[in-house]
Amino acid sequence: MSVTHEEPELIQLLTPEGELVEHPDYPLDLSAEELRGMYRDLVLVRRIDTEAVALQRVGELGLWASLLGQEAAQIGSGRALRPQDMAFPSYRDHGVAWCRGVDHKALLGLYRGVTNGGWDPADHGFHLYTIVIGSQALHAAGYAMGVQRDGALGDDGTAVITYFGDGATSQGDTNEAFNFAAVNNAPVVFFCQNNQWAISEPMERQSRVPIYQRAAGFGFPGIRVDGNDVLACLAVTRAALQNAREGQGPTLIEAFTYRMGAHTTNDDPTRYRVSAELEEWRRKDPIARLHSHLSRTGRADDAFFAAVEAEAEELGERVRADCRALPDPEPLDLFDNVYADPHVRLEEQRAGYADYLASFDGVGAEGGR
Template identity: 70%
Template sequence: MPVTTAGFGPDLVEVFGPSQRDGGPDLIQLLTPEGERVHHPELDLDFSAEQLRGFYRDMVLTRRIDTEATALQRHGELGIWAQLLGQEAAQIGAGRALKKQDFVFPTYREHGVAYCKGVDPLNLLGLFRGVDHGAWDPNENNFGLYTIVIGAQALHATGYAMGIQRDGDVGTGDPDRDAAVIAHFGDGASSQGDVNEAFIFAASYNAPVVFFCQNNQWAISEPIERQSRIPLYQRALGFGFPGVRVDGNDVLATYAVTQAALQRAREGQGPTFVEAYTYRMGAHTTTDDPTRYRLNDDVEHWKLKDPIARLEVYLRRNGLVDDAFVDELKQEADELGHHLREGCKALPDPKPMDMFDHVYAEETEELRVQREGFASYLETFEGGHH
């Protein structure tokens, strides 16, 4: 599949238009909510049947992870869960656009991106169960640990991007070496100082980073209209790099736009802001009650734009999937659900001394004293509880 970086140059305003509002006529879209394939003059790709079925499978399984985790929380097996219902296309499109060497800095909701990077979803459940702080190795999957501090990962991503830039892993022309970084955050985080500071550093140093904002239109209970007077993607121009808005419920468009933005970064052309215009159909987390602050009519409206349903319509209409394929996928999702339910309940509780194991790469004298003091304290209990 050819990679294009067209549409990200000086002609940005003409290509994407400053008049774009609430999705807008210039919203980058390759698959309509009705499942019709459309084309973009600058950002378009030819997708194979295998790729299309792969996107569909990814989204179905990601939604099942989300559904099972929500149920586990309701049954008291997880302390909390951050849902992604309705945002599967934004995450799978962005996740599948990554190369192996690209590094991801997520928030606490990037379950679909984690899936794309090969992180066992059981590791995600361990974090929300409270038995670890994230048991996956970021260096193994090039997928950072979940970030609870809103927007902090944008600074981490920019710093990492500046690092690989100085290591000479950007703009060499070697497709297996040139790397990019992507930072995921929501529309609420775009109001944080950390994110805006990351924009400044990324622009100043031409860092190879893509800022991927899933604008699900609600910063917990605060609507996007109270956060920004202009569409979020237009903010990027004020910092000196391009911003684009893509239909975040369209996995094809999200893939195409993110792929182009990442390739632009790998080539040494600097940062890009991608606003994936989507909607959070579920709650912010399982402690949230969205019926207190938003209209049910809005949710019903966005259900008609469901990212999985629109791709299934397209696949069926073009004879790319049939009932047998869908049934087989359902069976695979059921097996995944069973794996998550049984695996979650079997996760071992942490040992008290484990908290000292991953504080620093090398143990400091202060940490050693603290470790020994805490070990002595535990010895005062029967059995030591090591």
């Protein structure tokens, strides 16, 4: 049996050629300074990502999940957040981390294996990275239900957002989160970065319908936005977060984008996708289209672009140096942040591990023991 669907509407405010278009439901009025700031965000976040991939290749990181091609989805949505909001990321949301003030050293430390998390979620309104696929959607739904019960809503209230990829929509946790959020009318935005490939599985092997249409089955709205359009991602996410604050419940945003790199540095995408697909999406590059818009409208000149490139070069050098300077943790640090308060059983385990480590003292000095 064949099923036909209408072509889904794609919310777009900036075409791949850099032309600004208007959408009646998502007005956006940004100053030239704000547009230049978003361009700077895109360039610097991509540079951090590029350096991190290179660091992994030379053995300085154990792994890295690249965001290449998804910068607009992350910067646009990240800049829509207010300070009081809380974000629950997956493991490649480095652009959102940038927007929330998380230092790149914290991200590098996680993938270098020298930290168990790297930052305090309360300090940044940005939860720790979640490696287990889709579980952060449940964390976000639960947090949003807590916000609701605390009465922290209204125009100046708290909204919650969670990020995941298209592959996570096939996980039970994500669908359970949709249901919990729907029946509780929780103030949460589900932000799916549909980068077309769940590791090596294409989208057509994950869903019979576009991802954003799944929301209707749970009873809340879904929207598809051009995930390579930083302005559309900003406008759509800003509106969804405001609706959440005002008690209108959850929204599913499908940011239609493309993962230009590998799933992680352990992946070889040439085994399952063709170069023509990459070339097609390269013409939709999020940085190039904003560069084109700024240039054609006279909102940025060559001096500005040169300054951003120079800043990116300096940042790249700093990323490399900071990564190599990260200190290795002491073995017993493993026990420090398991519980907020001392715990008898944990202290017993700490003492036992300390004794185990001490048993190696002097090994080799006298031919072993």
